[in-house]
Amino acid sequence: MDLKLLWGDIHVHSGFSRCFWLWNREGGDPDDLYDKLEKAGLDFAAIVDHEGHMKDEDWERLKEITNRHNKPGRFVTFLGYEWSTRVKGLTEDRNVYYLGDDGPLLRGSDGRSDRAGKLFGFFRREGIEAIVIPHPHPSTDFFTEWDHDPKYQPVVEICSDWGAWEYFGNPHFCKDADFLPGKFYQDLLKRGLHLGAIASSDRHSNLVGVHQGHLRCVYERKIPQRSNPLGVRRPRIRLEGGFFINPINPCFAAVYAEELTREAIFDAIRKRHTYAAAGAKIKLDFRVNDHMMGEVCRLESPPFRAEVFCSAEGERPISKLEVLRNNQVIHAVKGNARKVSLEFEDEGIDERETYYYARAFQDDGARAWSSPVWVICPSYPDLSLHLVSSKDLPERRLRERTERLLSGRTGIAVWRGEHKGRKMLSVFWGGETDRRCVGELRISGFHRYFVFQEGFQVAADLFTDDGTGVVQWNAGIGKGAKGLSLIGVPEEGETPEVAIVASAEGEPFEVAFLDGSLFDLPSVGASVRW
Known part of the structure; x- marks a missing residue:
């Protein structure tokens, strides 16, 4: 039908x-x-x-x-x-x-x-x-x-x-x-x-x-x-x-x-x-290997490629039409007509699960975003983060363990772990001081990673992630521990490493811990490997 x-x-x-x-x-x-x-x-x-x-x-x-x-x-x-x-x-x-x-x-x-x-x-x-x-x-x-x-x-x-x-x-x-x-x-x-x-x-x-x-x-x-x-x-x-x-x-x-x-x-x-859709009723059709938006396409055997089709028809001229693979634009066309379409073949699939979605822009700023199409290649390596529920997040008890370790002292604790073959790193800080924790992570050796905050206060604590491995933060220090957690998929043949620079607004912490044991974390930083 x-x-x-x-x-x-x-x-x-x-x-x-x-x-x-x-x-x-x-x-x-x-x-x-x-x-x-x-x-x-x-x-x-x-x-x-x-x-x-x-x-x-x-x-x-x-x-x-x-x-x-x-x-x-x-x-x-x-x-x-x-x-x-x-x-x-x-x-x-x-x-x-x-x-x-x-x-x-x-x-x-x-x-x-x-x-x-x-x-x-x-x-x-x-x-x-x-x-x-x-x-x-x-x-x-x-x-x-x-x-x-x-x-x-x-x-x-x-x-x-x-x-x-x-x-x-x-x-x-x-x-x-x-x-x-x-x-x-x-x-x-x-x-x-x-x-x-x-x-x-x-x-x-x-x-x-x-x-x-x-x-x-x-x-x-x-x-x-x-x-x-x-x-x-x-x-x-x-x-x-x-x-x-x-x-x-x-x-x-x-x-x-x-x-x-x-x-x-x-x-x-x-x-x-x-x-x-926002600003206009833009008609959007998006398909990958004849699967429409929202569907899952399985490729059991070669060739592992995606045949992509997208068409957008606006109330006004469409100025741009883009297709993204795993959140990155891989194909785009500019337009100046009410209806714009594109069609191409993508041979860049190199992992078990890849997703594509499209977005269209009208010349007045109105736009539309399609639901993705997921392409599953069972014979390829699984490089997913596997963070589909709160149960997959790193152990929440690490905050409580950090608080017990610090015992009121101004300090920082770094915890390493693994989850479903993924490397995990959590950095928590706390103490009795009116200073703020200022720090940076430089992440390398990962195919894909994800960073999220634990205990940050709205409007008061901030962090940024440039998506290429540099994470910075500026957050308060208090009795309740707070911090950042990382989960990443190691790059094949690479040694995952995270360089940490952290201080209490330029002053060294009273104590620092790695996996529950005291270690030296000067304000110039230290590197952590698995």
Whole structure:
């Protein structure tokens, strides 16, 4: 059956969410919002108010409105809500959608549903047809605890009114966010997660389904400029006079489905036959070896190559079309026409799992990102990081062991380890001082590596990773240990090595430990091998 390209916005808030009233003094009726979403020319939509803001009677009211507006073949609505929980003091948000007319309102404040893994387990036990879509937000820590289930969590929202989250430092990044490297869509793909791309507005106003310019906040709130020793620009934000939203809006969920029904759209999202669009309804077709976006292609025998096809048709001329392999652009064409396409053969596959995705740019800045196609070659070496869940992260007890070793002294501890054939290194520091830990890692001998923070404070602690082996940080020192962890795939024939330079703002640490034993780590640095 031919697939239909359908357009939706499945992340809209009504007056049932308290945050709606930050930007509005009237409106917010879900009935009215669904009417506007349909009149805006969308095929499907969902109002997903915060579960923590809704009373039980609000949820019942939202059910009735959502189901009344569902008109298969004309305009499809989904019952859902935004689920939030607190992890290490930071909020983590995911949107929950139900296939049917009914479903439970699971709350992040309830110990039975305060983690994503518990949501998945509940849906599985109860046989509930549900989809969970994580989304980034400027006041959250994207995927602090990554619990993943491909059945229930097939895609991730990579663009909204808040900004784009493709990679650290990408254009139209949320201006008041304090995200760190490792928290973006490319990072999740690099870790080995099979996640499709999707977008939606996260709109908090009565103006839905259309472009929205400057938002004016009705309450005074200020976000001061933070000191930034690592040079990542963060402008001063004054929400009193307005809010800097993503200029390329509205954002759309694009889905290739068999028909305009709840069942067909749900099935398409589960298959990752989706892509994200922002600023315009750009028609994007992306295929690798005749597999469409979101699919897995297995090559059991030679030739191990990828035949790539991509086509983009915009509302205005397409200025550029790019294809990425493992997060790196490998093919690009410039254009000046409404429709641009490319086709090429890639013989650069050299490992067991390779992923490709495309992105298209309109001449006015609007853009679209496809879901990837994964190419699996079982006879090639496995060079994946195998970081697909929080269980695959280095041992969390290392922070506690560091605190016991330091016993209040200002110091640093370096821990080596291995996990599924991957080398691991953790660097933790702590102590009783008002100084900051300043340091650098120079990483060599790895085919691929990933660095993430442990215990960093939002807006106060920073680190950068240039992607080529240089990691720098500037973070506070306190009684509670904090640090960075590295996991890497060694390059064949190379000796993995990490050179460490660290100090308490130029002063040497009182003590330093390597794998629990005292060792000499002068401020000029030391090298660690496995």
